[in-house]
Amino acid sequence: xxxxxxxxxxxxxxxxxxxxxQAAPPAGDPITIGVIEDxxxxxxxxxxxxxxxxxxxxxxINRGEFLFAAGAVGTAPGIAGRPVRAIFEDDENNPNLTVVxxxxxxxxxxxxxxxxxxxxxxxxxxxxxxxxxxxxxxPTNVSARIVQPPNNEYVFTITPQSETASxxxxxxxxxxxxxxxxxxxxxxxxxxxxxxxxxxxxxxxxLTSVADEQVEAGARDTNAQLLRIRxxxxxxxxxxxxxxxxxxxxxxxVAKLNLKIPRWGTNTxxxxxxxxxLAGAAIDGLLVVDNLAPDNPNTNELKAAYRKQYxxxxxxxxxxxxxxxxxxxxxxxxETAGSTDGARLRAAIEATTDFPSSYGQKGNALSFAKDxxxxxxxxxxxxxxxxHGTPSVVWDVYQPN
Amino acid sequence: MELSLLxxxxxxxxxxxxxxxxxxxxxxxxxxxxxxxxxxxxxAGVAYASFSENPTxxxxxxxxxxxxxxxxxxxxxxxxxxxxxxxxxxxxFGAVMAIVALMFVIEQLASLAFGARPLLGRELIEGTAVxxxxxxDFQDLLAVAVTMAIFAVVAIWLKHGRYGRMLRxxxxxxxxxxxxxxxxxxxxxxxVLVTGLxxxxxxxxxxxxxxxxxxxxxxxxILGFIALVLGGxxxxxxxxxxxxxxxxxxxxxxxxxxxxxxDYVLLALAxxxxxxxxxxxxxxxxxx
Numbered sequence: 001x002x003x004x005x006x007x008x009x010x011x012x013x014x015x016x017x018x019x020x021x022q023a024a025p026p027a028g029d030p031i032t033i034g035v036i037e038d039x040x041x042x043x044x045x046x047x048x049x050x051x052x053x054x055x056x057x058x059x060x061i062n063r064g065e066f067l068f069a070a071g072a073v074g075t076a077p078g079i080a081g082r083p084v085r086a087i088f089e090d091d092e093n094n095p096n097l098t099v100v101x102x103x104x105x106x107x108x109x110x111x112x113x114x115x116x117x118x119x120x121x122x123x124x125x126x127x128x129x130x131x132x133x134x135x136x137x138x139p140t141n142v143s144a145r146i147v148q149p150p151n152n153e154y155v156f157t158i159t160p161q162s163e164t165a166s167x168x169x170x171x172x173x174x175x176x177x178x179x180x181x182x183x184x185x186x187x188x189x190x191x192x193x194x195x196x197x198x199x200x201x202x203x204x205x206x207l208t209s210v211a212d213e214q215v216e217a218g219a220r221d222t223n224a225q226l227l228r229i230r231x232x233x234x235x236x237x238x239x240x241x242x243x244x245x246x247x248x249x250x251x252x253x254v255a256k257l258n259l260k261i262p263r264w265g266t267n268t269x270x271x272x273x274x275x276x277x278l279a280g281a282a283i284d285g286l287l288v289v290d291n292l293a294p295d296n297p298n299t300n301e302l303k304a305a306y307r308k309q310y311x312x313x314x315x316x317x318x319x320x321x322x323x324x325x326x327x328x329x330x331x332x333x334x335e336t337a338g339s340t341d342g343a344r345l346r347a348a349i350e351a352t353t354d355f356p357s358s359y360g361q362k363g364n365a366l367s368f369a370k371d372x373x374x375x376x377x378x379x380x381x382x383x384x385x386x387x388h389g390t391p392s393v394v395w396d397v398y399q400p401n
Numbered sequence: 402m403e404l405s406l407l408x409x410x411x412x413x414x415x416x417x418x419x420x421x422x423x424x425x426x427x428x429x430x431x432x433x434x435x436x437x438x439x440x441x442x443x444x445a446g447v448a449y450a451s452f453s454e455n456p457t458x459x460x461x462x463x464x465x466x467x468x469x470x471x472x473x474x475x476x477x478x479x480x481x482x483x484x485x486x487x488x489x490x491x492x493x494f495g496a497v498m499a500i501v502a503l504m505f506v507i508e509q510l511a512s513l514a515f516g517a518r519p520l521l522g523r524e525l526i527e528g529t530a531v532x533x534x535x536x537x538d539f540q541d542l543l544a545v546a547v548t549m550a551i552f553a554v555v556a557i558w559l560k561h562g563r564y565g566r567m568l569r570x571x572x573x574x575x576x577x578x579x580x581x582x583x584x585x586x587x588x589x590x591x592x593v594l595v596t597g598l599x600x601x602x603x604x605x606x607x608x609x610x611x612x613x614x615x616x617x618x619x620x621x622x623i624l625g626f627i628a629l630v631l632g633g634x635x636x637x638x639x640x641x642x643x644x645x646x647x648x649x650x651x652x653x654x655x656x657x658x659x660x661x662x663x664d665y666v667l668l669a670l671a672x673x674x675x676x677x678x679x680x681x682x683x684x685x686x687x688x689x
Contacts, residue, residue: 040517040614092517214660218519218620220416220611223409224655245521245612256529256536257405278521 026062026078030085031340033058033330034110036101036125038117041093042188045244045272046319050116050140051088053320056309057327058086067305068298069328072356079331080338091117095124095189102128111340112137112330115155116323118190118242119143122155129154135333135345139326140319142267143193147373154342156349158322158329158366159267159359160376162194165289166201168381168400169264172287173207173236175398182211182234182261184225184250186241194266195240210234215246222246222253230259239265239286248278255282267291270384270391273315279389286386287395291318291359293382294394298358321359325366329355329375361401405535406652412541412610414641414648415548419603420625421632421640422555423596427475428634429572430592431483433493437474437500438600439622440507445471445604446613450522451515453608460523467608468601474507475597479590504618511615522608544606548641551599556637564591627671 035054038047060066061084064077078084087108089101098121102113106128113129115122115138122138123145129136130151138146139158142165147157173179181202185191199209211232213225229237241247247269254263263286269275270290276283292299302324303316332355333348334340353367355375361382366375383395402410420442427435445467452463482499486492524540531537558565567588570578579585607613624647625640632643647667654666 044518216660216663218611218613218617220413220607221409223405224652225660227403227406227656228659243519243612245519248521249611256538258534258536 024077024081026081026083028082030083031079031111031334032109033084033086033112033114033327034102034105034108035086035088035114036091036098036105036117036121037088038093038121039090041091041118042186042243043093043118043121043190045274046140046268046317047093047116049271049273049315049317049319050323052310053306053323054086054114054116054327056306057324058084060305061327061331065305066328067301068358069324069356073328073331074335079334086114091121091125093118093121093188093190095120098122098125099128101125106132106134110134112345114139114323114326116140116319118188119146119193120189122146123193126151126155129342133342135330135340135342135349137326137330139322140271144197144374145193152373154346155373156326156329156368157374158325158357158376159291159318160380161374162197162266163201164376164378165266165381166198168289168383169198169238170202170205170207171400172264172289172383172395172398176236176262178207178235178262180208180210180232180234180236182213182229182232182237183209184211184213184215184222184229184237184239184241186215186243186246187217188242191240191242194242194268198238198240215241215250217243217246219246219249221256222250223257226250226253226257226259229261230257234261236262236264239263239269242268244272244274245278247272247275248283251275251279251282251286262287264288267318271317271319273317276315276386276389276391281389283386283389288384288386288391289381290384290391291380291382292316292321292384293361294392296358296360296362296364298356302358318359321357324358325355325375329366361399402649402653402656404533406656408535408537408541410648410652411645412545413651414645415545416603416607416610416644417624417628417647418632418641418644419548419551419599419606420621421628421644422552422637423600423603424625424629425634425637425640426555426568426592426596426599428629429568430589430596431479432572432575433483433496433500434626435478435500435596436497436622436626437478437504437507438596438625439618439620440504440511441471441474441597441600442604442607442621442625443613443615443618444474444507444511445601446522446608446617447511447515447520447604447615449605450520450608450613453523454520456523460525463523464605467605468598471601471604472594472597474503475593475600476590478503479593484586504622508615508618515615517615519612519614520608521612522605524609525605540609544610547602547606551602552638552641555595555599559637564588568592624667627667627674630671630674 091098091101102125113136119141122141136155142162144161144163185195211229265288333345337344337348350370355366357364360380364379378401381400384391385393387393423438449467452458526539528539529536571588628643632639654662
């Protein structure tokens with residue numbers, strides 16, 4: 001049969017376009033990302049949100065769906081043509097277990113490690129990263145110590161550190177005329193690590209601690225601690241509780257006691273929708289230095305993809321955003337380095353600047369360097385206020401940068 | 402002490418008292434201190450919290466499952482451990498150790514069945530009452546009311562109920578009771594099942610108030626035991642008095658010293674009671 005020229009041309013064009021639309025699926029040995037999560041300890045609630053993001057985004061990478069990040073990482077599915085898979089271990093937010101579980105992930109084939117448990121766990125787990133020369137990402141952790149020596153050579157963070165966040169708090173408190181702070185923490189290792197960093201930063205800025213209360217695990221209420229805080233007469237109560245039920249109990253107790261002290265918290269609260277659900281209206285008025293801005297198009301695009309999978313009402317928090325950014329960075333670094341070797345990946349990430357991010361204010365980007373393993377920039381923080389039980393109001397008094 | 406703290410103290414003291422009442426009844430029936438009491442409460446509480454987390458699960462079903470579990474464990478303790486051991490060898494220490502082993506088995510079962518993360522149960526009754534400027538949850542009022550009702554029913558049962566009066570005889574002298582023809586085995590079993598029921602109710606009242614996990618049983622066991630030791634065994638109301646005292650001291654130490662001091666103060670209290678008045682505040686009076 002003789003093929004007419006126009007028909008052949010149209011057919012060829014159609015075949016070419018179909019070929020472009022249906023890029024070859026990734027093939028070959030998978031690139032394995034080992035994930036240290038917390039399924040049972042104080043970090044469970046926010047670790048589980050991170051894991052939901054990881055599972056979805058790994059699938060999206062294998063399907064070649066890169067959203068706004070396509071400009072930076074391309075559109076080829078997988079990483080360097082290879083499929084990606086994630087394997088998981090639970091360290092129970094217990095730093096003593098993290099090292100063992102990290103080694104187990106490596107024994108099971110992990111070439112890259114993600115830590116999405118508490119900061120205390122990552123501080124222990126990074127020892128294995130240095131020892132085994134494996135690239136490690138701690139996208140959700142905020143402790144600045146993670147990227148400080150010793151054992152910081154192979155670990156990177158994405159979320160703005162508590163030091164960066166603390167400068168935002170300090171400026172906010174300065175504008176409001178607050179000088180006396182009351183801290184309230186729980187017994188977890190992560191709370192202690194994070195609290196120490198904030199105390200140090202606030203003390204250096206001249207802020208005084210008038211109360212430092214601790215809530216024990218399983219506490220039925222926090223009335224005694226709150227009455228001590230009220231008696232101490234602070235300008236503001238700073239919530240550093242990591243456990244979702246304990247945090248929710250705190251706000252319920254504040255409401256029951258009708259305590260009028262201004263309340264500020266950390267992104268641990270915005271990262272755990274369970275707290276909002278349990279606390280209900282009692283959480284309204286709380287101010288938090290968070291990492292999601294409602295007008296960031298990158299955030300909104302990622303949120304839409306996430307909710308397409310998990311439901312229109314699924315809470316979308318900064319944890320999913322930073323996990324996405326970490327995965328995109330890994331893709332970019334592996335394809336630039338042409339390898340999953342830890343040292344090469346490290347060098348590739350250290351050379352990365354202005355990488356488009358899915359969190360923070362519009363235009364936020366990640367930049368790294370040899371002596372800068374925290375990629376967060378000044379636009380990574382957003383101050384939000386809780387209203388109607390959700391962190392829905394952008395604070396109009398001050399925003400960083 | 403501020404009114405809010407007093408209210409909190411009563412709510413918590415009621416819970417400790419219930420656990421102490423479980424110890425009291427079990428001790429009267431079997432002569433053994435059952436350190437697995439906290440595990441019965443924990444399992445019931447975690448089971449209720451786990452089932453009630455799902456908004457489509459019926460609260461009634463969650464309650465039945467939770468309480469049934471505690472009753473089942475209490476029955477296993479009596480018919481599966483204590484009675485068989487008593488038939489073979491009279492060894493109180495062995496019995497206590499066997500119960501401690503059961504306590505850890507229940508702990509692990511809870512971890513396997515419901516996971517390890519802390520769970521908060523759905524409130525049985527929602528809403529808040531404002532009394533004297535203080536907001537009190539209806540759930541908390543319900544917990545205290547149910548606790549008082551349980552103590553009243555148990556006190557009446559022990560004084561006037563058929564099995565309650567026989568339990569007093571069995572508890573005072575089992576051999577004499579058996580010689581008089583009392584159905585000792587049946588009396589013990591009824592008392593143990595009532596203990597399980599009380600622990601089940603304690604667990605499901607506690608679940609909406611504090612996040613429970615499989616590790617919660619140890620603090621329940623210790624605080625309930627201290628409530629019993631402090632109150633004594635002279636009357637069924639003694640554990641309630643003991644529970645209120647424990648809660649008051651706990652709250653006062655957290656309020657006036659700091660949250661970190663709670664465990665140290667409670668330990669010091671327990672040591673003081675053991676040294677100075679090990680029989681507790683209320684003792685059994687024996688006619689001369």
